[in-house]
Amino acid sequence: MNSISPNLNLMIKACEKASKVIIRDFGELENLQVSKKGPKDFVTKTDKRVERILIEELAKSKRNYSFITEENGKILNKNKDTFWIIDPIDGTTNFLHGIPHFAISIALKTGDEIITGLIFDPIKNEVFYAEKNSGSFLNNNRIRVSNKLSLDECLFASNSKGLKSIYPKLDLRNTGCAALDLAYVGCGRLDGYFHNEINLWDVAAGKIIIEEAGGKVNNISEYKINKIDIRAGNPNIYEKMLKKLDNF
Numbered sequence: 001m002n003s004i005s006p007n008l009n010l011m012i013k014a015c016e017k018a019s020k021v022i023i024r025d026f027g028e029l030e031n032l033q034v035s036k037k038g039p040k041d042f043v044t045k046t047d048k049r050v051e052r053i054l055i056e057e058l059a060k061s062k063r064n065y066s067f068i069t070e071e072n073g074k075i076l077n078k079n080k081d082t083f084w085i086i087d088p089i090d091g092t093t094n095f096l097h098g099i100p101h102f103a104i105s106i107a108l109k110t111g112d113e114i115i116t117g118l119i120f121d122p123i124k125n126e127v128f129y130a131e132k133n134s135g136s137f138l139n140n141n142r143i144r145v146s147n148k149l150s151l152d153e154c155l156f157a158s159n160s161k162g163l164k165s166i167y168p169k170l171d172l173r174n175t176g177c178a179a180l181d182l183a184y185v186g187c188g189r190l191d192g193y194f195h196n197e198i199n200l201w202d203v204a205a206g207k208i209i210i211e212e213a214g215g216k217v218n219n220i221s222e223y224k225i226n227k228i229d230i231r232a233g234n235p236n237i238y239e240k241m242l243k244k245l246d247n248f
Contacts, residue, residue, distance in 0.1 A: 002134075002135075002137065002140060004129075004131065005116070005131060006061075007061065007108055007116055008116055008118065008129060008131055010057065010058060010060065010061055011058070011106045011108075011116065011118045011129075012118065012120075012127065012129070013057060014053070014054050014057035014058050014106070015054075015104050015106065015118065015120040015122075015127070017053055017057055018050045018053040018054050018057075018088070018104060019104065019120065019122035021046065021049055021050055021053065022046065022050060022089065022095075022102075022104070022122050023122055023123070025042070025043075025046040026095060026098075026100070026123070028042070029042070029043075029095075029096070029098050030098060039096055040096060043089075043092055043095055043096045046089065046095075047070075047071060047088050047089050047092060048071055048088075050088035050089060050104070051069055051070065051071045051072065051086060051088040054086050054088060054104070054106065055067060055069065055072075055075070055084075055086070058084050058086075058106070063079055063082070064077045064078035064079045065077060065079050065082045065083060065084055065108070066079060066080055066082065066083045066084070067083060067084045067085075067086065068083050068084070068085045068086070068109075068200065068201065068225065069084075069085075069086040069087075069088075069201065070086065070087050070088060070199070070201050071088065081110060081111060082108065082109065082110040083108070083109045083110075084106060084107075084108060085105075085106065085107040085108070085109055085114075085200060085201050085204045085205075086105070086106050086201060087104070087105040087106075087179065087199075087201035087202055088104060089102050089103075089104065090102060090103050090104075090105050090177055090178060090179040090180070090201075090202055091103060091175075091176050091177030091178075091179070091180065093176055094175075094176045094177060099176070100123040100124075101121075101123075101175055101176065101177050101180065102121075102123075102176075102177050102180075103119050103120055103121045103122075103177060103179045103180050103183070104118075104119070104120045104122065105117075105118070105119050105120075105179040105201065105202065105204070105205045105206070106118045106205060107201075107204035107205040107207075107208065109204060112221040113132070114132075114204050114205075114207055114208045115131065115132045115208070116129075116130070116131050116132070116208065117129065117130050117204065117205030117206065117207065117208040117209050118205055119179045119180065119182070119183040119205050119206060119209065121180060121183075125139075126138060126139060126183075127139055128143070128183040128186060128187065128205075128209050129209070130186075130208045130209040130211075130212035130213070131208075131212070132208065132212070133212075134212065135212050135213075136186050136187075136208075136209045136210075136212040136213035138183075138186075138187050143186055143187040143188070143213050144187075144188060144213050144214050145185060145186060145187075145188055145191075145210065145213045145214050145215035145233075145234040145235070146188035146190075146191045146234045147188075147234065147236060148191055148234060148236065148237060149236045149237065150237075151170065151237055151240050151241070151244070153191075154170070154171065154191035154192060154237055154241075155171050155172075155173065155189075155190050155191055156170045156171065156172050156173070156190065156191060156192045156193065156194070156233075156241070157172065157173045157174065157175060157181035157184070157185075157190050157192075157193045158172055158173075158174060158193065158194050158195055159174055159178075159195050159198075160174055161196065162174070162194055162195060162196075162248065165247070165248050166194075166244060166245065166248055169244045170192075170241070170244055173190070178193075178195060178198060178202040178203060178206070179202060179203075179205065179206055181193045181206075182203060182205075182206020182207070182209065182210060182232060183206060183209055185206075185210050185215060185232055185233065185234075186206070186209040186210045186212075186213040186215065187213065188234075191233060191234055191237060192231075192232060192233030192234065192237060192238070192241045193206075193230070193231075193232045193233070194229075194230065194231050194232070194241070194245055194248065195229070195230050196229045196248065197226075197227045197228070197229065198228050198229075198230055199225065199226050199228065200220070200225040200226070200228060203220065203228060203230050204220075206232070207220060207230075207232070210232050214234075214235065215232060215233060215234055215235065215238075216232065216233060216234075216235050216238040217230065217231070217232040218230065218231045218232075231245065
């Protein structure tokens with residue numbers, strides 16, 4: 001394994017522990033589809049349980065970093081300049097419907113800069129990660145963004161608003177999991193990604209994974225944490241993609 005920092009090592013271990021809960025609960029969902037109470041409450045419980053495990057594990061770092069999380073908002077600790085940013089299950093609607101496409105996302109941000117990112121797909125057992133100036137990896141193998149030059153050959157991802165307003169200008173997918181969309185741009189499965197008014201915890205890890213894989217991402221620190229307009233792509237098509245998104 002390439003050498004990784006203690007922080008990233010902690011993030012990987014936290015994800016491995018939390019993923020056991022996700023996989024077990026995902027298996028239970030089939031039994032719940034027919035129950036009166038329905039699976040929605042169950043998924044909310046899973047989300048909270050996973051977040052609790054991640055916070056407990058990451059708090060084992062002696063550095064007392066603070067947290068920004070989907071379920072709990074900001075949790076301030078002694079170190080108020082560096083934050084763990086956590087999305088326990090990105091793609092909960094997929095999870096809820098038994099679609100195996102969702103991920104845990106964790107990033108480490110100091111000041112305005114994201115320095116470490118991890119996106120873990122527990123079902124496909126794919127771990128995407130990156131550290132500042134150290135490259136991007138998928139399960140220990142170095143990854144790069146695609147090198148396509150023509151928009152006609154590219155595949156992009158967005159949410160349903162993006163699909164409605166930009167289609168048919170670009171070939172688009174809406175997979176329901178922003179974190180994995182960004183990870184896929186990082187490893188070249190997708191060529192670009194755009195989304196308006198998205199949350200920081202959905203995109204923080206993906207931003208550094210794409211940048212360390214040679215891609216381009218706009219400056220997300222100028223937005224509010226729950227209203228980020230993100231644009232990401234391989235460097236050859238990034239500007240061309242932005243032209244197509246003029247009115248988005």
